[in-house]
Amino acid sequence: MIDVVILGGGNVAIQFANAFYKTKKVQLVQLYSRSKPAVFFIDNHIPTTSNLKDLIEADLYIIAISDDAISNFSKNLILKDKLVVHTSGSVALQDLHCVANKGVFYPLQTISKHKNLNFKKIPICIEANNEKDYKLLDTVANSISKKVYSINSEQRKSLHVAAVFVNNFVNHLYKIGNDICTTNNVDFEILKPLIIETAKKIVSLSPSDAQTGPAKRNDKKTIANHLDLLTDKQQKIYILLTDSIIGLKI
């Protein structure tokens, strides 16, 4: 049994706590949170503390707090010979300043409040400084997910920026689609099956092979018709992405 302490009271902390609670190989022995967790936790019997001095012995300490706070927070942790990891996609392993062995335990997913996440299909990207620690993280990650990847800090940085494109920016394009529908009195519901299908296509097809549409065909007539229907702001995005698909210098 691997004893784990989770440090944090936000969504990621609570989702991990709930996930570990259900596994057999990992025992959640303590939950540290500066204030009372905002999200419902599955079992009130797990010991909690708001004082770092009261941290108990464990094999693994998981810092699940906001990216900006990780570096400073870690300075207060004196856990010699223990393993401390953070859960951030954008923070390097070296930004952990604790007296401890260090690693990363990064779940690549948008983690929302109030939704009981099933981690099975969520990729967990792990990194450690030595093989023993790596093996421990691998065991912990495999106890909740079927998709565990070895990713170093450099790779993780690029994964994080790629995720901004396929998640944050994609969602913004959904918003523009929604805006166009609202302006023209069309139900955005009509587009939802297309949105799902577009995402699913990528599972079996490379994005290059899946590309269709007027830009791909360099269909100037349709492109001009489309631009007529858009606001200035929408036009700028339409033109930049169209030129990028066509392969023009942008």
Add this chain to the structure above:
Amino acid sequence: MIDVVILGGGNVAIQFANAFYKTKKVQLVQLYSRSKPAVFFIDNHIPTTSNLKDLIEADLYIIAISDDAISNFSKNLILKDKLVVHTSGSVALQDLHCVANKGVFYPLQTISKHKNLNFKKIPICIEANNEKDYKLLDTVANSISKKVYSINSEQRKSLHVAAVFVNNFVNHLYKIGNDICTTNNVDFEILKPLIIETAKKIVSLSPSDAQTGPAKRNDKKTIANHLDLLTDKQQKIYILLTDSIIGLKI
């Protein structure tokens, strides 16, 4: 029973032919194609022709050919008192120049080769010039899909451009994500669950409410770090979409 003739030998034509073949309310009585269809058709017993003079009597004629060709092709159809529809998102009803009643029967989906489509969840947008024709299209659409919408030509235009954002442009962002992964020796597979989750989120949440990420938080430090990792072209797209999310003038 409603008798239907399909005109076209491409993906949309064959997918419709296969779908109607399985329904009870609609009978596919003939398939017109200029040349032999490139895609396998479910039943070789359906009469085919490559001569417009040999078109047989039917209640509905569905033109499923490329958008550019519809207008000219329709000029050759003399089908007085019959109903002729096209299946395009970007062509107006008035662009049908046949001697016939006119309408539109537009399936909002990316329709690929060799994949036997299930139309049940695919929205079909219908339009007609009179109530009788509308009812006929409504019956035909409902025989294969559970999502039938009344959409006029103006609405359909805006739906088509919105679809470019949520389908073609979204796919291009997947490609950029893939490129970033390839450059940095990261397996694009890791991003696929996030891609699927991002799309699914929209089913229950508005895109505005679903927006997360450094741009949403106006997290300048992370944004600067991300830009460092990108090519010039990727940077331009990153900056434009980030500014758009922040709400800056772009």
